[in-house]
Amino acid sequence: MSQVPVFPILALLTVLIVAPALPGIANRTKSALTGRRGAPVLQLYWDLAKLWRKGVVYSRTTTFIFRLGPIVLLAATLLAAALLPLDGRRALLSFPGDLVAFAGLLGLGRFVMALAAMDTGSSFEGMGASREVTVASFAEPALFLCFTVLVLATGQVDLAGMYGLPLSAAWPLAAPSLVLAAGSLFIVTLAETCRVPVDDPLTHLELTMIHEVMVLDHSGPDLALILYAGALKMTLFAALVAGVLLPRASQPPGLAMAALLLGLAVVAVAIGVVESVMSRLRLNRVPQLLIAASALAGFALILLLR
Amino acid sequence: MTLLAVGLSLVLVAGVLARLLEQRPGAADRIFRWGTLAGCLTGMAGTISFFGLPEAASSAAGLGAAYGLDPLSAWFTAVFLGVGGTIAVYGTHYMARERPERRVGSAHLLLAVLLIALTGVVTARTIVAFLAAWEVMAIAAWLLVIFDREHADVRRAGLVYLILTHLSTIALFGMFAAWGGGTGAGTFAELAAASAQDRIPVALVAMLGLIGFGIKAGVVPGHIWLPGAHAAAPSHISALLSGVMLKVGIYGLLRMVTLLGPLPVWWGWLVLLLGLLTAVMGVLWALAQHDLKRLLAYHSVENIGIILLGLGLGVLGSAYHQPAVALLGMTGALLHTVNHSLFKSLLFFGAGAVQRVAGTREIDRLGGLARMMPRTAGAFLIASLAIVGLPPLNGFISEWLIFRGLLEAGGTTGALRMASVAAAGLALAGALALACFTKLHGVLFLGSPRAVPALGGGAERGLVAPQLVLAAVCIAIGGLPFLVLPAAVRVASGVLHGVGAAADVTAVAGAATTISLAVLALLVLGLIVWRLRAVSRAAEMVRAEVTWSGAFPTTTSRVQYTASSYAASLLSVFGPLSGSQQVIGPMGLQVHVADPVLDRIAQPTWGRVREAALKLRRIQTGRIVWYLVYVISALLGLLLYLWLGSV
Numbered sequence: 001m002s003q004v005p006v007f008p009i010l011a012l013l014t015v016l017i018v019a020p021a022l023p024g025i026a027n028r029t030k031s032a033l034t035g036r037r038g039a040p041v042l043q044l045y046w047d048l049a050k051l052w053r054k055g056v057v058y059s060r061t062t063t064f065i066f067r068l069g070p071i072v073l074l075a076a077t078l079l080a081a082a083l084l085p086l087d088g089r090r091a092l093l094s095f096p097g098d099l100v101a102f103a104g105l106l107g108l109g110r111f112v113m114a115l116a117a118m119d120t121g122s123s124f125e126g127m128g129a130s131r132e133v134t135v136a137s138f139a140e141p142a143l144f145l146c147f148t149v150l151v152l153a154t155g156q157v158d159l160a161g162m163y164g165l166p167l168s169a170a171w172p173l174a175a176p177s178l179v180l181a182a183g184s185l186f187i188v189t190l191a192e193t194c195r196v197p198v199d200d201p202l203t204h205l206e207l208t209m210i211h212e213v214m215v216l217d218h219s220g221p222d223l224a225l226i227l228y229a230g231a232l233k234m235t236l237f238a239a240l241v242a243g244v245l246l247p248r249a250s251q252p253p254g255l256a257m258a259a260l261l262l263g264l265a266v267v268a269v270a271i272g273v274v275e276s277v278m279s280r281l282r283l284n285r286v287p288q289l290l291i292a293a294s295a296l297a298g299f300a301l302i303l304l305l306r
Numbered sequence: 307m308t309l310l311a312v313g314l315s316l317v318l319v320a321g322v323l324a325r326l327l328e329q330r331p332g333a334a335d336r337i338f339r340w341g342t343l344a345g346c347l348t349g350m351a352g353t354i355s356f357f358g359l360p361e362a363a364s365s366a367a368g369l370g371a372a373y374g375l376d377p378l379s380a381w382f383t384a385v386f387l388g389v390g391g392t393i394a395v396y397g398t399h400y401m402a403r404e405r406p407e408r409r410v411g412s413a414h415l416l417l418a419v420l421l422i423a424l425t426g427v428v429t430a431r432t433i434v435a436f437l438a439a440w441e442v443m444a445i446a447a448w449l450l451v452i453f454d455r456e457h458a459d460v461r462r463a464g465l466v467y468l469i470l471t472h473l474s475t476i477a478l479f480g481m482f483a484a485w486g487g488g489t490g491a492g493t494f495a496e497l498a499a500a501s502a503q504d505r506i507p508v509a510l511v512a513m514l515g516l517i518g519f520g521i522k523a524g525v526v527p528g529h530i531w532l533p534g535a536h537a538a539a540p541s542h543i544s545a546l547l548s549g550v551m552l553k554v555g556i557y558g559l560l561r562m563v564t565l566l567g568p569l570p571v572w573w574g575w576l577v578l579l580l581g582l583l584t585a586v587m588g589v590l591w592a593l594a595q596h597d598l599k600r601l602l603a604y605h606s607v608e609n610i611g612i613i614l615l616g617l618g619l620g621v622l623g624s625a626y627h628q629p630a631v632a633l634l635g636m637t638g639a640l641l642h643t644v645n646h647s648l649f650k651s652l653l654f655f656g657a658g659a660v661q662r663v664a665g666t667r668e669i670d671r672l673g674g675l676a677r678m679m680p681r682t683a684g685a686f687l688i689a690s691l692a693i694v695g696l697p698p699l700n701g702f703i704s705e706w707l708i709f710r711g712l713l714e715a716g717g718t719t720g721a722l723r724m725a726s727v728a729a730a731g732l733a734l735a736g737a738l739a740l741a742c743f744t745k746l747h748g749v750l751f752l753g754s755p756r757a758v759p760a761l762g763g764g765a766e767r768g769l770v771a772p773q774l775v776l777a778a779v780c781i782a783i784g785g786l787p788f789l790v791l792p793a794a795v796r797v798a799s800g801v802l803h804g805v806g807a808a809a810d811v812t813a814v815a816g817a818a819t820t821i822s823l824a825v826l827a828l829l830v831l832g833l834i835v836w837r838l839r840a841v842s843r844a845a846e847m848v849r850a851e852v853t854w855s856g857a858f859p860t861t862t863s864r865v866q867y868t869a870s871s872y873a874a875s876l877l878s879v880f881g882p883l884s885g886s887q888q889v890i891g892p893m894g895l896q897v898h899v900a901d902p903v904l905d906r907i908a909q910p911t912w913g914r915v916r917e918a919a920l921k922l923r924r925i926q927t928g929r930i931v932w933y934l935v936y937v938i939s940a941l942l943g944l945l946l947y948l949w950l951g952s953v
Contacts, residue, residue, distance in 0.1 A: 055847025059854070061754050063676050065687075071839060075832035079824065093824050095817035097710030101697055101824065103733070104706075108696045111740055115687075118748025118867070120853045121674070126867020129748070133741035134876045140737035141730040148716055148726050155717045157710060206856060217854055220844040225835065287879045294730065305723055 007253045011086035014257065015264075016078075019235040020044040020228065022268045026195070027202075029272025044231060048224045056220035061121040069116030070218065070225035073109040077229045080105040081236055085160040088248030088256040094160045099147050102159065103140065106192070109229065110136055117214045124206045128214030131283065135198060135210065138290035139191040142184055145297035149181040150244070152304040168247040180300035182244040186270070187293035189237040191286070193230070196275040198286050210283075238267035307375055310383065310429075313349025314422050317342050321418025325411040335398040338414045342421075346391030349383065349425070356380035357793035371493075372435035373426065377797045378564065381640060382428040382557045389549050389647045390421045392655075392772040397542035399768030400658050404540075413453055413540070420446040424550060428557050432493045433482045440478065440554075444471040447551055450543045451535045463534030466904070470521055470531035477518030478558075485511045498565045508566060512573045515562040516580075523555025525614060526584040529607045530904035533595075536603035537667070541658025544599055548606045549651035553643050556613055560640075563621060564801050571625045571721075578618030582728055585611030585735040587883075593742045593873045594886035594899045598657045598667040601746060602650065605693065608735060609646040613639045615732065616708040619715065619725060624802050626722040630810045634711030636798035637814055641790065642704035645783065649692040649701060652776040656686040659769045660750060669749055669869040673756040679766050683751040685773040690743040692780045695736050698825040700783035703791075706821075707814070708732065738876070745872040754863040785825045788818035870897040 024041035031038025040046075058066065082092040083102045091098070114133055117125035151157055153174040154166035171178060191198045194211035206213045215226050242263025248256040281289060320341025327334035356377045375383070397417060401410045423446055426439030448471070452464035484507055486492065489500040500506050521528035532552075536544045559577075563569060588607030595601035616639030623632025657667070659682045664672055676683035692699035709729055716726025783790055792815045799805060839845070855865075870888075874895060877884040885902040888895060900906065925932075 053843055055849065056844045057849045057851050059852060060850050061674075061853050063680075063683075063752065065676075065752065071832055071835045074835050075828055078831050078835075079828050082827065083824075093820065093827065095820040095824075096813075097706055097713060097817070099713075100706045100709040101702075101821075104695065104697045104702055105828075107694070107736070107740055108691070111691065111694065111696060111744055114740075114744035115748050115752060118744065119752040121753035121863065121866050122853045122855055123865045123867050124854075124856065126748075126753075126872060129744060130741075130867060130872045130875055133737075133744055134879075137734065137737040137741055137876060138879075141734040144733035145727075145730045148713065148729055151713045151716045151726060152723065157713045157717060220847075221839055221842040222844075225839065283875070284878070298727075301727060 007087040019231045025268035026272040030275045033276035051224035054220040062119045066119040069112045070222045072112040074229045076105040076109045091160045120217045131210040138287045142293040146181045146185045149300045163243045164249045177300035177303045184293045184297040193234040197281045309352030310349045313345040316345030321415040324414035328411040339398040342394035343391045346387040349387045353380035353384045373429045374431045396772040451539045460538040463538040467531040467535040474521035481514035519555040519558035527903040533600045533603040537599040545651040545654035549647040574621035581614030582731045589738040638707030645700040649689040652689040655773045671757040674754045676751040685777040688777045694739045703787045749869045791815040791818045
């Protein structure tokens with residue numbers, strides 16, 4: 001506590017700045033692979049700036065919860081970012097079991113957004129909220145199984161420890177488990193960030209949407225907050241995946257930062273590749289995919305518990 | 307102890323006066339409200355001194371030392387009386403509308419008796435004192451459950467409760483007989499001494515205790531009495547049953563762990579697995595409900611599962627000599643007991659207010675109540691966030707402790723590492739709870755009103771203040787966990803026979819300040835985002851419109867997603883396990899719910915038992931000669947037995 005945690009702060013600021021680029025990279029990859037020019041990588045920055053200057057339309061049905069939703073969502077996602085050891089060593093806030101708080105804060109965001117959707121009294125948005133919590137119900141156990149794999153592999157129960165030096169030391173001993181866990185985490189990432197094959201951010205029909213339809217009535221700066229929080233959440237999950245495959249704790253700070261950015265970009269490209277090579281699953285198949293992700297992490301656990 | 311006795315006497319006097327002054331309702335209500343509140347606060351004051359002292363301290367007084375306090379008793383007494391006080395205040399307002407058709411005074415007297423009996427159970431120091439208080443509690447609760455006894459379903463719920471509570475009592479009689487029978491032990495101290503000398507069948511005692519206390523707490527499959535009884539009782543009694551009486555089962559298990567000494571490892575694993583099963587099935591069944599109070603009741607089942615998970619982890623941790631794991635599990639269980647008392651009572655208060663304002667508990671007929679009753683909606687929101695275990699509320703603190711204990715178990719060596727897998731199950735329960743409470747709050751309070759025109763107009767009066775008090779306590783424990791964690795850790799350490807070095811105790815309580823810091827950070831971040839949002843140009847460019855509905859003009863509030871449709875996609879994944887059946891009819895989706903244990907297992911089994919008993923009835927011929935034959939053959943049989951024994 002004696003010195004200011006310079007690198008964690010720098011890493012957090014970097015992540016906050018680059019976050020809107022990640023969906024851009026994923027979308028650009030997709031358009032490149034499917035032979036289209038596609039939107040610029042930095043499109044979301046322009047969208048956010050445009051939305052921020054616009055006015056808002058509120059439904060007469062809504063209450064204060066509708067206005068509170070985006071604010072709580074962003075605040076919770078920002079705090080979740082502060083719990084991750086983004087520079088590879090330390091997090092701004094760290095305590096034993098902080099991974100529960102990480103999942104809890106994302107859950108808080110989901111809770112208020114689902115309520116905001118119900119607040120409009122729209123059947124579309126009720127449908128979106130219902131689907132969102134359904135998907136999350138199966139993603140959450142997979143996420144915790146992945147965390148448990150990391151706990152067993154490293155013997156640490158805080159995110160900074162799990163992603164720190166003990167992880168580098170665990171790789172030679174537990175490589176198969178860690179690869180499986182990273183695969184499982186990647187599927188969870190696809191679900192949590194509403195990408196193909198779970199959800200399609202580019203779909204046009206409300207009836208086929210999950211996340212998009214949940215935020216249908218938000219407009220202007222509120223929508224900007226939601227879009228930014230979504231991009232940040234994607235970045236955080238990409239950092240979780242990249243952190244397993246590319247432990248950075250033993251590298252010098254500058255190199256660790258570069259490795260983080262590279263890792264984020266690679267995960268975003270991977271998301272884009274997945275979106276190009278497969279179509280989205282039927283809604284009632286999505287739980288099966290996520291249960292498969294749990295099974296992957298479960299196998300990883302069994303390998304460790306032998 | 308003296309303060310506690312004074313407080314309970316006050317509660318009793320208030321109850322008796324409420325009954326006697328039936329003819330003057332205003333005075334009776336005021337006397338009961340403030341008398342009970344004062345009594346509960348006095349009693350709580352009597353327990354506070356036990357949280358600062360080392361765990362060995364205890365005092366016994368009155369009634370030949372049949373009742374006494376130690377940190378574990380004090381912990382539960384404080385919760386019971388604290389929540390009980392708010393329930394009494396709420397109850398007087400809630401029941402006032404039932405006059406003059408009903409004898410409200412009797413309900414108040416029974417409530418006072420029940421509170422005293424509950425306190426008696428958790429302070430008893432002898433077997434007889436314990437069982438006596440236990441039985442008074444069971445009967446008083448039954449009389450309160452069947453308060454609306456002219457309805458057939460209320461009587462049925464009361465009957466199921468009565469059967470189950472006596473199954474529980476029988477198991478406890480068996481437990482004490484197996485425990486003290488061989489040694490003639492009558493007090494808890496003698497029971498502990500008998501256990502220390504290895505003269506008792508530990509496995510049998512532990513199993514009977516688990517059955518007896520498990521039924522009372524609502525552990526699956528012993529939960530079958532719980533939804534019916536909670537839905538049948540008046541709302542403040544539901545709060546008392548769920549928030550307070552279920553915890554008696556948890557107390558019993560904890561007391562048994564304390565007195566029995568080191569328990570076999572398999573018992574710890576069994577409790578852990580039962581906890582997991584109870585948590586996941588409880589929330590899954592809750593999701594399917596469309597009766598507000600039944601939904602909340604099933605959620606109590608889930609929370610009892612979470613408490614049991616922590617309790618099992620505590621036992622396992624001490625069996626495998628991992629004090630940190632044991633302390634985390636046990637502290638989590640103790641704190642979740644308190645937290646659940648707070649937010650579940652709060653939720654039932656909200657349910658009662660909704661019932662008074664809207665006149666129904668059918669979730670799918672309600673909607674948009676936040677405009678009519680904003681303060682209840684706000685308090686209900688806080689309780690919902692808390693019960694789902696989200697930061698920054700109190701439910702998060704206790705679930706975090708249990709999660710952390712499970713994960714730390716993964717960091718140890720040997721078989722205990724397997725316990726870490728349970729974290730995924732707890733995560734599943736948490737995510738399902740999120741689905742359940744976004745459904746409940748969203749459908750009840752948000753959107754536009756559905757079928758039922760709300761009665762509104764002052765129906766909420768007097769029901770709000772107790773809700774605000776409980777909500778404030780939920781927020782306080784969530785934001786400032788360092789206020790309660792040290793005391794919880796000390797009580798937990800006492801339950802586990804002083805396990806854990808001072809370092810472990812500090813480690814458990816230590817992260818609490820960081821959490822407070824995180825909560826502060828969340829508030830500050832929220833304020834910053836809010837300010838940024840307020841200075842954007844949009845702040846001046848607000849337009850009010852109808853909800854966007856795919857370019858169709860908005861038709862009717864009936865197109866809104868209902869509770870049934872909200873839960874349908876999740877429930878269909880779980881199929882028959884969810885206990886629900888979805889039927890799409892011409893007028894929309896209908897979900898039929900049944901309790902898989904009560905309706906598919908217990909009832910059919912009972913039917914078969916009854917058939918077998920009917921066959922046995924043939925021996926009842928009604929002719930005297932046959933009965934003489936039975937009596938004489940029984941006598942001869944006994945003589946034969948004696949003779950065989952003497953040879």
